[in-house]
């Protein structure tokens with residue numbers, strides 16, 4: 001069985017690389033000539049751990065290649081995966097422009113039976129639209145309109161762990177509808193994923209509509225857990241409780257589990273924000289109200305501003321003359337993806353208030369620069385106050401505060417002595433709860449996590465530069481008094 005992947009972004013490249021590693025012959029198609037040229041020359045346009053090596057190995061062995069030639073790519077594959085983007089339209093619904101233009105393209109080039117597998121995240125009913133678009137082109141060419149099937153196989157990989165997620169899936173959702181091709185389509189998908197089903201079946205078979213909705217339901221559920229924990233964390237702050245104890249206390253309940261319970265400065269990325277919005281729009285179009293999902297989004301929008309609000313509470317709304325250090329720009333560690341990253345909202349807001357920002361990210365620096373240029377179009381004065389540091393310590397020089405926005409591993413055990421010596425005010429606002437508040441107190445560093453008994457740094461003064469920081473005691477009474 002030969003595979004063609006249409007769309008060579010995160011999902012397309014990971015799918016292509018992994019399937020070629022399982023022995024299939026794979027062609028990756030993209031309309032972006034620059035991207036395909038880079039891939040042909042062995043470069044990988046995105047940062048994803050392990051991807052470069054996997055692609056290099058399978059390219060060398062002749063199992064994967066890259067092209068912009070749609071006719072040849074469609075001819076070669078028995079299975080055609082659609083893995084193009086589904087960005088949000090202006091009203092938040094999923095823009096199906098790329099998916100439907102791929103469908104028409106398939107219809108224009110299809111000569112023999114093809115199984116069209118949709119991997120993009122798409123609203124319920126999209127497979128029907130893809131079917132119609134292909135059939136329309138076939139009819140136009142005077143071809144029989146039943147020489148293909150369209151099924152749904154949503155992708156659940158996480159960026160930064162994409163290869164592992166693909167190669168060790170919790171489940172594989174496949175939606176196939178009744179029809180003349182059902183048995184054949186099911187057999188082809190069973191063969192394709194046979195390696196993952198050897199010990200026990202991980203494939204969850206269903207109809208296409210249910211498969212399409214399963215993807216949105218999974219992302220909305222995960223996003224809701226995060227927003228729920230962020231609300232609990234904010235309440236914990238107000239009450240002098242510690243969300244990390246609460247996380248462990250509730251996660252131990254098997255019905256709840258430990259995953260996706262980390263409070264912080266909000267979720268970002270190319271999926272949760274766009275998919276929750278699209279789900280709300282789908283529901284609205286069908287007269288339904290997704291209150292939980294809407295609230296999830298609202299809480300997240302507020303949470304992204306939490307650290308800025310805390311900074312303002314300490315320093316006042318005018319941050320002119322303040323130097324703010326930022327550690328972490330990508331929406332999560334192990335990726336250079338800046339889509340919907342909380343850092344974009346935070347940095348723009350700091351710049352608008354007159355602060356100078358110096359930021360460090362081990363991988364996403366250049367992507368962040370591009371993203372900020374997009375965010376500050378026509379406001380060059382804002383960009384002038386932003387610079388990238390070459391390492392995390394350089395970002396700190398003379399800073400009034402350090403904001404941690406991404407939990408990269410090398411931020412986990414920093415040189416606290418160095419931090420104290422370099423910063424004008426040793427004050428850490430930790431949006432990813434990396435440190436132990438008690439240890440930071442002992443270091444003499446003012447510290448605010450998210451839901452981590454933040455009363456600890458109540459007496460920090462910003463009026464007197466280079467002043468030692470804390471005079472607050474750790475006893476319960478004073479904690480509660482400050483809460």
Ligand SMILES: NC(=O)c1ccc[n+]([C@@H]2O[C@H](COP(=O)([O-])OP(=O)(O)OC[C@H]3O[C@@H](n4cnc5c(N)ncnc54)[C@H](O)[C@@H]3O)[C@@H](O)[C@H]2O)c1
Pocket residue numbers: 006007008009010011012029030031032035083084085086098101102119120121122155156157158159270271
């Ligand atoms: N990124 C993730 O972690 C992730 C995980 C699961 C599902 N998804 C979903 O998968 C889909 C793809 O996401 P992504 O992050 O890989 O997107 P991406 O933007 O990284 O890649 C999409 C690629 O499709 C190409 N493309 C667009 N139109 C094309 C056309 N007509 N012909 C050929 N190529 C075309 C683009 O040039 C681009 O390279 C989306 O629906 C997304 O929601 C993404």
Ligand SMILES: O=c1ccn([C@@H]2O[C@H](COP(=O)(O)OP(=O)(O)O[C@H]3O[C@H](CO)[C@@H](O)[C@H](O)[C@H]3O)[C@@H](O)[C@H]2O)c(=O)[nH]1
Pocket residue numbers: 121155156157158159160219222226259260261262263264265266267268269270271272275331332
């Ligand atoms: O407990 C947690 C877990 C995650 N996050 C944040 O949530 C966002 C998304 O993280 P993650 O889910 O790990 O990354 P994605 O690559 O966006 O993956 C999500 O979106 C993909 C695209 O649909 C799905 O395929 C994945 O299953 C789903 O986890 C990031 O900003 C994280 O910092 C938290 O704040 N707290």
